[in-house]
Amino acid sequence: MNIRKLSVPVNPVKRVFLALESWFNLSFGEQWNPMYHLGTLSFFLFWVILVTGIYLFIPFHGSINGAYASVEYMTHEQWYAAGVMRSLHRYASDAVVVTVCLHMVKEFASGHYQGFRWFSWVTGIPNLWMVVTLGITGYWLVWDELAQYVAIGSARLMDAIPLLSGAMTRNFVAGEMTDRFFILIEFLHLLGQPLILLFMLWFHVKRLSNVKINPPRGLAVGTLLALTALSLLKPAVSHAPADLATVPQVIQLDWFYLNIYPLLDRWTEGQAWILSLAVTWLITLLPWLPPKKDGAAAVVDLEHCNGCELCFDDCPYDAISVQARTDGRKFEKEIVVIPELCAACGICAGACPSSNPFRSRNRELKTGIDMPQLPVDRMRTITDEAIDSLTGELKILVYGCEHGFNVNRLDDSATRGIRLICSGMLPPTLVEYALYKGADGVMVAGCRYNDCHYRFGNRWLKQRFDGKRKPVLRGRADRRRIHVHGAAETDGREIQRELEQFRVQLAELKQAVPGDVVLDAGGES
Numbered sequence: 001m002n003i004r005k006l007s008v009p010v011n012p013v014k015r016v017f018l019a020l021e022s023w024f025n026l027s028f029g030e031q032w033n034p035m036y037h038l039g040t041l042s043f044f045l046f047w048v049i050l051v052t053g054i055y056l057f058i059p060f061h062g063s064i065n066g067a068y069a070s071v072e073y074m075t076h077e078q079w080y081a082a083g084v085m086r087s088l089h090r091y092a093s094d095a096v097v098v099t100v101c102l103h104m105v106k107e108f109a110s111g112h113y114q115g116f117r118w119f120s121w122v123t124g125i126p127n128l129w130m131v132v133t134l135g136i137t138g139y140w141l142v143w144d145e146l147a148q149y150v151a152i153g154s155a156r157l158m159d160a161i162p163l164l165s166g167a168m169t170r171n172f173v174a175g176e177m178t179d180r181f182f183i184l185i186e187f188l189h190l191l192g193q194p195l196i197l198l199f200m201l202w203f204h205v206k207r208l209s210n211v212k213i214n215p216p217r218g219l220a221v222g223t224l225l226a227l228t229a230l231s232l233l234k235p236a237v238s239h240a241p242a243d244l245a246t247v248p249q250v251i252q253l254d255w256f257y258l259n260i261y262p263l264l265d266r267w268t269e270g271q272a273w274i275l276s277l278a279v280t281w282l283i284t285l286l287p288w289l290p291p292k293k294d295g296a297a298a299v300v301d302l303e304h305c306n307g308c309e310l311c312f313d314d315c316p317y318d319a320i321s322v323q324a325r326t327d328g329r330k331f332e333k334e335i336v337v338i339p340e341l342c343a344a345c346g347i348c349a350g351a352c353p354s355s356n357p358f359r360s361r362n363r364e365l366k367t368g369i370d371m372p373q374l375p376v377d378r379m380r381t382i383t384d385e386a387i388d389s390l391t392g393e394l395k396i397l398v399y400g401c402e403h404g405f406n407v408n409r410l411d412d413s414a415t416r417g418i419r420l421i422c423s424g425m426l427p428p429t430l431v432e433y434a435l436y437k438g439a440d441g442v443m444v445a446g447c448r449y450n451d452c453h454y455r456f457g458n459r460w461l462k463q464r465f466d467g468k469r470k471p472v473l474r475g476r477a478d479r480r481r482i483h484v485h486g487a488a489e490t491d492g493r494e495i496q497r498e499l500e501q502f503r504v505q506l507a508e509l510k511q512a513v514p515g516d517v518v519l520d521a522g523g524e525s
């Protein structure tokens, strides 16, 4: 097979992420790969910041005169406890900026920001703002030269807002900063901003189902250990105490949080605001800018629905609701699709027990929930046509998806690729059907395992095949003739290797069992 024809154009940012993912897969393993857990890792870092922050609050002296001395005491006198906590607080805060930004760029590069995803995208942006401003008020509390620099820069920025003009600067340039104002910043940092951030994070993931907010335990422990090691090797320290009568000279800036401040040396406050707001607005509007693709929402056919709720359980976007039966049939429940939440992924069609191709073999196959753009009946027809078109010794069908490796590139006389919207829309009975109709083997190559475009499609598929999730792949399907391997657009060589190994395995099987293994015709349901 020509390897060159397997390489595909992928946007450069996504290509970088895919390469990073592959690299981390080698060093961390798929399960602990941080690139697959950027959102949950951000949550975890937030918990670390919260717990260390609560610890630091106890010895912290929350007044303008006592703050610096108390932080110094923690850093030097109690370096083994409060000092380490301070460093952990600092480094986890820096790390969260990195993970959130990577999470954002990755979602963008993967096209996860348009259509039904606008909600997750748009609600993510205030989180980023809140994380950064939380860090800024944190630096303020140390009341050292860096805090002074941040305080003056922030006052300039705030005073440029017409409603506040002059109000901020008045709090401290006239000689000293008032305790009242310092306590206000303290209140914001310790209570106000974390609570708002928590609420916004809940809002951010509200529309997704089965949301996990904790990363795998190994990744969490590893992250904590790495941060602790860094805290011991390079403890966070303060600058000299703040002195409003002087201009601080040498400032070691935290670029993760304070990158806007050096701009104020060259730009006016107004220009800095315009830049920040323009970037924010541009990012916010991205979901409505071209290119835009929206598939048709799933459609329910109550005549073929028994209200089993499997589609409801598997929908990754909470786009299905369950209600009392309205059509007078003997079943208790029925389901309703909420079109504006529907990702048009088709995972529900793969979950529906009525999507069984052995049913109504000479008539159109109707199912309980289906995709107008690729109905289950059409999937059965494509499967039939693909098998009929193969002439090779060992006939292999490869089901793939629109977002992973393009399986059509594997086509030859013995191999036919069939692209679905998502591998999760493949009903297990269709695999059984393909083997029964004459395919020697079926391979499924959706997205990489932890990186499904529709969150859970390939995972649910694997669980169905492993008998761990309904509808399960029935016992009569010969597992040796089925192979599942996730692959991204750039994984041509890997998928080709997998296919060749599978072909060898099938050939051995065929030799061991001369003649085709004949399966039952499958049950009508």
Ligand code: HEM
Residues within 6 Å of the ligand: 038, 039, 040, 042, 043, 100, 103, 104, 107, 112, 113, 117, 120, 121, 122, 123, 124, 125, 127, 128, 131, 201, 204, 205, 208, 210, 211, 212, 213, 453, 454, 455
């Ligand atoms: C503190 C900040 C943030 C945290 C802790 C966070 C966390 C998460 C988590 C846990 C998920 C669910 C992932 C899943 O289960 O599939 C998620 C989804 C998402 N996030 Fe964030 N996020 C943050 C900021 C952002 C930002 C700044 C953006 C972009 C502007 C963003 C865009 C998205 C999108 C588009 C999804 C949906 C992904 C999908 O539909 O598959 N997030 N986030």
Ligand code: SF4
Residues within 6 Å of the ligand: 297, 298, 314, 315, 316, 317, 318, 319, 320, 337, 341, 342, 343, 344, 345, 346, 347, 348, 349
């Ligand atoms: S197509 Fe996907 S998002 Fe829409 S209802 Fe089905 S499973 Fe849910």
Ligand code: SF4
Residues within 6 Å of the ligand: 304, 305, 306, 307, 308, 309, 310, 311, 312, 334, 335, 351, 352, 353, 354, 367, 368, 369
């Ligand atoms: S999976 Fe099929 S039968 Fe079950 S509730 Fe959904 S549409 Fe109805």
